Amino acid sequence: MAVITLDKSWLRACLVLDNRALDSLWTENQWCRELEEPHRLCLGLPDSRALLGVACGWCVVDELHITAIAVDPAVRRRGYGRDLLVALLQRARQNGAIYATLEVASNNVSAVRLYADCKFQTAGIRHNYYSDGSDALIQWCRIANDS
Numbered sequence: 213m214a215v216i217t218l219d220k221s222w223l224r225a226c227l228v229l230d231n232r233a234l235d236s237l238w239t240e241n242q243w244c245r246e247l248e249e250p251h252r253l254c255l256g257l258p259d260s261r262a263l264l265g266v267a268c269g270w271c272v273v274d275e276l277h278i279t280a281i282a283v284d285p286a287v288r289r290r291g292y293g294r295d296l297l298v299a300l301l302q303r304a305r306q307n308g309a310i311y312a313t314l315e316v317a318s319n320n321v322s323a324v325r326l327y328a329d330c331k332f333q334t335a336g337i338r339h340n341y342y343s344d345g346s347d348a349l350i351q352w353c354r355i356a357n358d359s
C-alpha cells in the first residue's frame with residue numbers, strides 16, 4: 213500500500229479516522245487547516261476512499277513538528293504506522309528539514325516504541341502534562357541525510 217499526500221478531498225475520511233483512532237482529536241476546521249495550509253504536510257494510507265492511517269506535521273524553518281500520527285485500530289501492528297512516519301520524515305527532509313520533534317505521553321507504549329524504533333530520543337519531560345497525569349516526553353530526531 214502506498215502513502216499519498218492528502219488534500220481537502222480527504223477531509224471526511226480524516227474525520228472518520230480521527231474518530232476511530234484519536235478519539236476525535238481535531239475539529240473539522242483543524243483538519244481543514246492541516247489539509248490546506250502550504251507549510252503543513254499531511255500524508256495518508258488510503259484504502260479506497262477510507263484511510264487506514266495518517267501522519268501530519270508542519271515545517272518551521274529546518275524543523276518538522278509532528279502533530280499527529282494514527283492508524284485505524286483494526287489494522288494496527290502491520291507496519292503502517294512506521295511506513296507513515298518514515299514517509300513523513302522523508303518528505304520533510306526533501307523540504308529542507310534537519311530535525312523532527314514531537315510530544316508523546318509517557319504511557320503511550322506503542323507510540324513511544326515506534327518513535328524509539330525510528331531513532332527519536334527524549335530531550336525533555338513535561339511532568340503531569342496530560343489530563344490523566346501522565347508526562348509528555350519531548351522527542352527529537354536528526355533527520356538530515358548527513359546524520
Ligand SMILES: CC(C)(COP(=O)(O)OP(=O)(O)OC[C@H]1O[C@@H](n2cnc3c(N)ncnc32)[C@H](O)[C@@H]1OP(=O)(O)O)[C@@H](O)C(=O)NCCC(=O)NCCS
Pocket residue numbers: 233234280281282283284287288289290291292293294295315316317320321322323325326327329
Ligand atoms: C502509535 C500507532 C500510530 C502505531 O501504529 P501501528 O501501525 O500499529 O505501528 P507499526 O505496526 O508500524 O509498529 C511499528 C513499531 O512500533 C512499536 N509498536 C507499535 N504498536 C505497539 C504495541 N502495541 N506495543 C508495543 N510496541 C508497539 C513496535 O516497536 C513496532 O515495531 P515491531 O512491530 O517491529 O515490533 C498506533 O498505535 C496508533 O494509532 N495509536 C493511537 C494514536 C497515537 O497514540 N498516536 C501517537 C500520538 S503521539
